[in-house]
Amino acid sequence: MEYWMIRSIRETPKILKDVVKTPIDIPEDFKRYKRILFIGCGSSYYSSLAGAYTFLRLSSEIKAVAFPASEFILTYSNLSKDSLVFLSSRSGETKEIITAAKIVKQQGGKVIGITCNESSTLTKVSDAFYIIRDGEEPNIPATKSFSAITLILQKIAISLLNDTEAIESLEKDISKIPKVAKKIIEDEKEFMKISDRTLANKSLFVHLGSGATYIVTLEGALKFRETSYIANEVFPMFEFRHGPIALKVHKDKIATFLVLHKTCKEYEENIRRFILEINDLKPIIITNNPELSEFSDNTYLVPWSGSEVLSIIPFVIPYQIMAYYLSISLGHDPDNPSGLAKYVSNF
Numbered sequence: 001m002e003y004w005m006i007r008s009i010r011e012t013p014k015i016l017k018d019v020v021k022t023p024i025d026i027p028e029d030f031k032r033y034k035r036i037l038f039i040g041c042g043s044s045y046y047s048s049l050a051g052a053y054t055f056l057r058l059s060s061e062i063k064a065v066a067f068p069a070s071e072f073i074l075t076y077s078n079l080s081k082d083s084l085v086f087l088s089s090r091s092g093e094t095k096e097i098i099t100a101a102k103i104v105k106q107q108g109g110k111v112i113g114i115t116c117n118e119s120s121t122l123t124k125v126s127d128a129f130y131i132i133r134d135g136e137e138p139n140i141p142a143t144k145s146f147s148a149i150t151l152i153l154q155k156i157a158i159s160l161l162n163d164t165e166a167i168e169s170l171e172k173d174i175s176k177i178p179k180v181a182k183k184i185i186e187d188e189k190e191f192m193k194i195s196d197r198t199l200a201n202k203s204l205f206v207h208l209g210s211g212a213t214y215i216v217t218l219e220g221a222l223k224f225r226e227t228s229y230i231a232n233e234v235f236p237m238f239e240f241r242h243g244p245i246a247l248k249v250h251k252d253k254i255a256t257f258l259v260l261h262k263t264c265k266e267y268e269e270n271i272r273r274f275i276l277e278i279n280d281l282k283p284i285i286i287t288n289n290p291e292l293s294e295f296s297d298n299t300y301l302v303p304w305s306g307s308e309v310l311s312i313i314p315f316v317i318p319y320q321i322m323a324y325y326l327s328i329s330l331g332h333d334p335d336n337p338s339g340l341a342k343y344v345s346n347f
């Protein structure tokens with residue numbers, strides 16, 4: 001039996017094509033804001049991290065930061081004073097998001113909503129909004145909607161940069177993402193094999209990433225938690241050496257994912273040494289650097305040659321597919337994970 005989750009993943013290239021074509025028309029008076037907040041819950045929080053990361057890497061003028069909506073409400077709401085705030089929510093109904101929108105407006109900030117649900121409460125409380133057409137998913141774990149929300153946030157961030165040349169080159173990269181996504185999805189069987197070979201019978205998944213791929217590993221770990229109920233730990237790659245490496249005593253029970261975009265040559269040697277250091281964990285390596293593939297029998301070479309900042313979508317799709325097949329092989333229903341709802345309606 002085939003579940004909705006895999007069908008949604010397969011629809012990713014199609015909805016990304018629409019996002020690529022979506023015109024970005026931020027109202028002129030919103031552009032004066034020099035602080036930008038990205039807020040979401042669950043997968044939409046990780047998309048929000050991608051939005052903030054885009055500014056962090058590419059702009060020295062605009063200060064951007066991402067929060068889970070609950071943390072914004074409890075601790076950081078004063079930051080929305082005079083800020084432009086992107087609130088992302090697939091459903092547009094998550095209660096923390098709606099509460100956050102009200103706080104932002106009370107504080108004099110502007111709210112831009114990003115959602116797949118045009119008739120949602122979020123669109124009603126936003127000053128402006130973007131709709132992801134066909135982004136709604138019958139499956140509870142977000143897949144194509146995660147990619148689409150991530151892409152629109154990154155597209156918006158890029159449109160607000162002050163460097164025409166950089167914008168042009170990044171937009172070229174953006175236009176390549178749907179095709180690359182399609183190519184990766186054609187490798188579905190490969191991920192099924194990795195999942196069968198390596199993940200069954202493990203009780204802890206450890207994920208190591210850096211920069212954009214750190215965000216990928218956060219979302220990837222959430223997919224495994226949601227669909228397979230397995231414990232997952234996520235670390236910026238080299239942080240693993242500062243304590244968590246002690247987990248190696250359980251090496252037979254751990255599946256390790258090393259998810260890496262090509263880095264500058266200067267640090268390649270450090271990465272090689274690190275891979276040797278964790279060799280006994282037999283990492284699954286997901287990378288676009290062919291030179292790292294020799295380090296494991298379990299490697300997937302991501303066909304992405306564009307900017308590191310825009311690598312989140314190409315790198316996350318393998319994770320979504322592996323999570324799907326693991327859930328199936330464990331006999332779970334990936335569309336309706338136990339105890340989870342599409343969105344949380346109370347706060």
Ligand SMILES: N[C@@H]1[C@@H](O)[C@H](O)[C@@H](COP(=O)(O)O)O[C@@H]1O
Nearest residue numbers: 041042043044089090091094343
């Ligand atoms: N179980 C779901 C998550 O899978 C989802 O990511 C989150 C945010 O939902 P939304 O993006 O609709 O606000 O809500 C629930 O917790």
